[in-house]
Amino acid sequence: xxxxxxxxxxxxxxxxxxxxxxxxxxxxxxxxxxxxxxxxxxxxxxxxxxxxxxxxxxxxxxxxxxxxxxxxxxxxxxxxxxxxxxxxxxxxxxxxxxxxxxxxxxxxxxxxxxxxxxxxxxxxxxxxxxxxxxxxxxxxxxxxxxxxxxxxxxxxxxxxxxxxxxxxxxxxxxxxxxxxxxxxxxxxxxxxxxxxxxxxxxxxxxxxxxxxxxxxxxxxxxxxxxxxxxxxxxxxxxxxxxxxxxxxxxxxxxxxxxxxxxxxxxxxxxxxxxxxxxxxxxxxxx
Amino acid sequence: xxxxxxxxxxxxxxxxxxxxxxxxxxxxxxxxxxxxxxxxxxxxxxxxxxxxxxxxxxxxxxxxxxxxxxxxxxxxxxxxxxxxxxxxxxxxxxxxxxxxxxxxxxxxxxxxxxxxxxxxxxxxxxxxxxxxxxxxxxxxxxxxxxxxxxxxxxxxxxxxxxxxxxxxxxxxxxxxxxxxxxxxxxxxxxxxxxxxxxxxxxxxxxxxxxxxxxxxxxxxxxxxxxxxxxxxxxxxxxxxxxxxxxxxxxxxxxxxxxxxxxxxxxxxxxxxxxxxxxxxxxxxxxxxxxxxxxxxxxxxxxxxxxxxxxxxxxxxxxxxxxxxxxx
Numbered sequence: 001x002x003x004x005x006x007x008x009x010x011x012x013x014x015x016x017x018x019x020x021x022x023x024x025x026x027x028x029x030x031x032x033x034x035x036x037x038x039x040x041x042x043x044x045x046x047x048x049x050x051x052x053x054x055x056x057x058x059x060x061x062x063x064x065x066x067x068x069x070x071x072x073x074x075x076x077x078x079x080x081x082x083x084x085x086x087x088x089x090x091x092x093x094x095x096x097x098x099x100x101x102x103x104x105x106x107x108x109x110x111x112x113x114x115x116x117x118x119x120x121x122x123x124x125x126x127x128x129x130x131x132x133x134x135x136x137x138x139x140x141x142x143x144x145x146x147x148x149x150x151x152x153x154x155x156x157x158x159x160x161x162x163x164x165x166x167x168x169x170x171x172x173x174x175x176x177x178x179x180x181x182x183x184x185x186x187x188x189x190x191x192x193x194x195x196x197x198x199x200x201x202x203x204x205x206x207x208x209x210x211x212x213x214x215x216x217x218x219x220x221x222x223x224x225x226x227x228x229x230x231x232x233x234x235x236x237x238x239x240x241x242x243x244x245x246x247x248x249x250x251x252x253x254x255x256x257x258x259x260x261x262x263x264x265x266x267x268x269x270x271x272x273x274x275x276x277x278x279x280x281x282x283x284x285x286x
Numbered sequence: 287x288x289x290x291x292x293x294x295x296x297x298x299x300x301x302x303x304x305x306x307x308x309x310x311x312x313x314x315x316x317x318x319x320x321x322x323x324x325x326x327x328x329x330x331x332x333x334x335x336x337x338x339x340x341x342x343x344x345x346x347x348x349x350x351x352x353x354x355x356x357x358x359x360x361x362x363x364x365x366x367x368x369x370x371x372x373x374x375x376x377x378x379x380x381x382x383x384x385x386x387x388x389x390x391x392x393x394x395x396x397x398x399x400x401x402x403x404x405x406x407x408x409x410x411x412x413x414x415x416x417x418x419x420x421x422x423x424x425x426x427x428x429x430x431x432x433x434x435x436x437x438x439x440x441x442x443x444x445x446x447x448x449x450x451x452x453x454x455x456x457x458x459x460x461x462x463x464x465x466x467x468x469x470x471x472x473x474x475x476x477x478x479x480x481x482x483x484x485x486x487x488x489x490x491x492x493x494x495x496x497x498x499x500x501x502x503x504x505x506x507x508x509x510x511x512x513x514x515x516x517x518x519x520x521x522x523x524x525x526x527x528x529x530x531x532x533x534x535x536x537x538x539x540x541x542x543x544x545x546x547x548x549x550x551x552x553x554x555x556x557x558x559x560x561x562x563x564x565x566x567x568x569x570x571x572x573x574x575x576x577x578x579x580x581x582x583x584x585x586x587x588x589x590x591x592x593x594x595x596x597x598x599x600x601x602x603x604x605x606x607x608x609x610x611x612x613x
Contacts, residue, residue, distance in 0.1 A: 082577075089580075091340050091393060092340050092536070092540075093584070095340065095397070095532070096536060096580040097577055097580040097581070099573075099576060100573040100576030100579075101573065102573070104570050104577070106569060107567070111566050111570070219526075223401060223405055223525075227398070230394055230398040263409050264410065264413060267405045267409060268406060270398070270402050271403065271406065274391070274402070278390075278391055278392075278395050
């Protein structure tokens with residue numbers, strides 16, 4: 001694999017990490033909830049897609065909007081029933097509740113689908129390689145990067161141009177003053193959580209091809225999502241994007257050039273970055 | 287209960303493991319697992335329940351202790367008690383080294399640092415397979431008889447008594463520590479870290495000391511695990527162990543020492559019974575239990591018991607004196 005190939009794979013991996021982690025970043029910055037169940041929401045999206053393709057015979061691409069809707073629904077429900085009670089709770093209570101949810105999700109996935117890896121059938125035009133400027137790039141990875149770029153642009157428009165985005169930014173900055181100004185903070189919370197869950201579920205479905213899908217997904221990749229958010233800075237979309245890309249590049253390059261130390265490099269990098277930037281690269285809160 | 291000294295009340299629950307030794311001779315292996323897990327949870331209690339540091343990577347120190355004890359036994363040092371001391375020292379050093387990263391940070395960053403250290407050590411042990419055995423771990427460790435008299439045998443009697451004895455001594459020690467001015471200042475830091483400097487308490491140094499001490503005790507638990515099972519695997523450093531010890535402690539009740547042992551005993555019994563049906567079944571109900579705990583029983587089982595007795599007492603239904611829980 002050429003150097004550019006490694007960079008391309010790193011960007012594809014990083015954009016997937018961004019897609020899944022951005023919801024976690026928003027909810028963490030907004031509600032200050034350490035959501036260890038975020039990986040479970042992503043896993044839910046992956047299994048949703050597998051279920052729709054195998055049981056209902058839907059083509060993979062058509063499952064993606066359904067997965068988004070299902071993720072949003074489950075996210076909104078979880079926010080109303082469970083997370084709402086956590087906003088003022090201690091970190092310990094948040095860790096307990098969300099770890100408990102993750103365990104339940106892992107067990108449920110094992111019960112329904114078994115412990116084996118799941119696969120999805122990709123349409124023909126997403127298989128193999130495409131040639132761009134003399135470079136052979138994976139078709140699926142190119143598609144993935146394209147989707148994430150589109151979603152990021154949409155997300156940026158949503159956050160910077162719409163009324164909801166303004167309310168969201170205000171609530172992240174200062175919840176109490178926002179509530180005092182008549183912003184329906186509760187509703188903003190619920191919508192933001194639903195949005196984050198939808199993106200995580202979409203990421204889980206899109207990631208089956210890259211990351212694989214098995215019940216341990218929820219725990220195995222959780223540390224990557226948390227890492228992206230804590231390095232990028234909770235509540236900052238740009239910081240999350242930057243951290244996700246950097247992490248994706250480092251991970252792919254590290255595994256390709258120095259396979260003998262493996263994931264070691266990522267954890268060491270995270271600790272160093274957290275020492276240098278305790279509030280993240282673009283964090284609003286310490 | 288009024289006339290009984292508090293020390294006797296606090297220590298009386300140690301009659302249970304003694305009774306267990308005679309009542310369940312077939313389950314001594316599970317019993318020593320309970321005692322070791324209890325000691326491990328006790329070390330987390332010092333860190334979480336008293337100093338207020340939430341850690342998602344406490345298994346790091348359990349693993350360091352286990353691997354140190356395992357490597358010693360593998361390379362010719364077969365004496366268990368000195369092995370225990372060396373393992374504890376190694377874990378304490380690891381704790382001291384990482385405490386500087388942990389105590390200066392707050393909230394999510396602190397959680398992530400503990401988590402990161404855990405993953406880092408796990409990956410290190412995984413990669414350095416020429417030393418640690420990688421995924422195969424260190425197996426068939428040979429150990430001398432405890433105190434030169436009692437040889438580890440298959441029924442697990444010696445292992446049970448050895449683990450129990452060490453856990454008991456550690457409990458007495460930790461109880462002494464948390465009732466000392468040092469322990470009280472830790473609780474002060476937990477309740478309000480901003481005010482403690484005004485009382486002349488060096489907050490940072492106290493937290494470093496507490497974290498290091500907790501690591502040393504976790505190392506003892508890890509070494510006991512290695513010595514009694516004769517095996518050290520990668521899972522001693524795993525995230526699931528960090529998560530389960532947190533759950534054990536919170537289940538029993540954090541910040542009250544006995545809760546660590548009660549929680550781990552119940553956890554392991556439930557695990558033993560439920561995973562006979564299927565591991566997924568156990569994991570599901572464990573998750574449900576933890577969710578319920580975070581909603582309803584904030585002080586764990588001992589906290590719930592205290593609250594129940596308190597409300598009975600207010601109605602004049604129970605004698606004064608309490609459940610004997612909580613130092």
